[in-house]
Amino acid sequence: MTATLMTGISELWTLQDEQPVLHGAALVLDGDRIAWTGPAAHAPEADERVDLEGRAVLPGWVDSHTHLVFAGDRSAEFEARMAGRDYEAGGIQVTTDATRAASTPTLTDLVAARAREAVRGGTTCLETKTGYGLTVADEERSARLAADLVRDGVLDEVTFLGAHLVPAEAADAESYVDLVAGPMLQAVAPHVRWIDVFCDRGAFTPEQAERVLRAGRAAGLGLRVHGNQLGRTGGVRLAVELGAASVDHVNHLSDEDVEALAASARTATPTVATVLPACDLCTRAPLAPARRLLDAGAQVALASNCNPGTSYTSSMGFCVATAVLQMGLSLAEAITAATRGGALALRRDDVGHLGVGARADLHVLGTPHAIDLAYRPGMPLTHQVWRRGARVR
Numbered sequence: 001m002t003a004t005l006m007t008g009i010s011e012l013w014t015l016q017d018e019q020p021v022l023h024g025a026a027l028v029l030d031g032d033r034i035a036w037t038g039p040a041a042h043a044p045e046a047d048e049r050v051d052l053e054g055r056a057v058l059p060g061w062v063d064s065h066t067h068l069v070f071a072g073d074r075s076a077e078f079e080a081r082m083a084g085r086d087y088e089a090g091g092i093q094v095t096t097d098a099t100r101a102a103s104t105p106t107l108t109d110l111v112a113a114r115a116r117e118a119v120r121g122g123t124t125c126l127e128t129k130t131g132y133g134l135t136v137a138d139e140e141r142s143a144r145l146a147a148d149l150v151r152d153g154v155l156d157e158v159t160f161l162g163a164h165l166v167p168a169e170a171a172d173a174e175s176y177v178d179l180v181a182g183p184m185l186q187a188v189a190p191h192v193r194w195i196d197v198f199c200d201r202g203a204f205t206p207e208q209a210e211r212v213l214r215a216g217r218a219a220g221l222g223l224r225v226h227g228n229q230l231g232r233t234g235g236v237r238l239a240v241e242l243g244a245a246s247v248d249h250v251n252h253l254s255d256e257d258v259e260a261l262a263a264s265a266r267t268a269t270p271t272v273a274t275v276l277p278a279c280d281l282c283t284r285a286p287l288a289p290a291r292r293l294l295d296a297g298a299q300v301a302l303a304s305n306c307n308p309g310t311s312y313t314s315s316m317g318f319c320v321a322t323a324v325l326q327m328g329l330s331l332a333e334a335i336t337a338a339t340r341g342g343a344l345a346l347r348r349d350d351v352g353h354l355g356v357g358a359r360a361d362l363h364v365l366g367t368p369h370a371i372d373l374a375y376r377p378g379m380p381l382t383h384q385v386w387r388r389g390a391r392v393r
């Protein structure tokens with residue numbers, strides 16, 4: 001294995017508890033892992049050297065919530081929303097029709113292109129959901145092609161979201177839930193690690209969501225929930241009660257919801273509150289109360305929610321800038337939520353930090369100071385991206 005010594009690092013965001021940011025530091029990669037970090041003056045010898053010429057280095061972003069497996073276009077719906085129409089879950093059907101109509105090679109190419117776009121912005125660990133197939137065959141196809149991309153190292157995690165919307169052809173919601181929790185789950189389970197459900201107005205009730213999640217757990221999957229996006233609709237309570245790894249959106253929270261998330265953060269397997277600021281802006285929804293959640297002691301992740309309906313961006317830099325500028329997070333809190341927080345939401349400890357033994361996933365900024373992520377919003381700050389020890393940008 002080749003060891004690479006990186007020097008000339010102005011700020012090294014290892015995100016280790018003792019000292020999250022090192023100044024004047026160096027870093028050694030050994031193959032696909034971090035082998036050493038510390039003061040540049042004490043750096044060990046290595047096979048190769050890379051001089052980063054005074055740039056800041058962060059762990060690559062961990063984007064724990066996206067919906068990349070889709071075809072079609074919803075720009076007209078977005079434009080209508082910007083002209084005053086409300087967001088409704090029903091738009092999912094439009095993307096479902098287009099996704100079903102796409103060939104498998106086309107769909108695979110679309111997902112791979114979106115993953116490459118994410119990498120260009122510094123994302124090195126990427127989850128995607130299914131959820132625009134909504135038949136046994138179409139959900140199985142979405143899950144299988146995403147799993148193939150995990151095998152090829154393009155994606156990292158796949159989540160089954162058959163319970164995204166009751167599709168037009170279903171007789172009723174209850175019979176569709178039977179399908180999702182039965183034959184659809186059986187077909188998809190070999191390809192995925194997680195099961196998710198959209199528990200909200202116009203989608204699934206907490207009772208229906210619970211049925212899907214319990215079936216997923218019985219099939220060996222970890223649990224995730226889209227909750228409290230459109231109202232106080234019970235998703236957070238359900239996610240915490242069932243021990244889901246994360247509940248995402250969390251725009252509308254009662255004090256009890258916040259306390260439940262904070263209590264869960266005191267356990268070994270917290271339910272992470274994943275906030276999705278790009279989605280909040282693109283649906284003109286109230287920003288999720290990330291500050292209130294952190295102050296209460298909850299674990300918070302930041303993710304892009306890249307999807308054609310509510311958040312057509314995979315820019316984690318944009319999410320970090322919004323979290324700082326609009327949600328009241330400090331730079332360190334926002335970076336932590338977009339790296340360690342995402343990793344915790346995926347129940348992983350190999351990504352989202354630069355401790356020894358972590359996956360060598362680096363985001364080198366074209367600036368000495370990470371604060372530029374918020375200070376210079378919208379600027380192209382990604383200079384290099386390393387994934388599993390190899391430079392990919």
Ligand SMILES: N=CN[C@@H](CCC(=O)O)C(=O)O
Pocket residue numbers: 067089091092095198226229279305307308309310311
């Ligand atoms: N909220 C549910 N699902 C997606 C939106 C999907 C769509 O509108 O196509 C989300 O996370 O925002």
Ligand SMILES: [Zn+2]
Pocket residue numbers: 065066067226305307
């Ligand atoms: Zn989503």
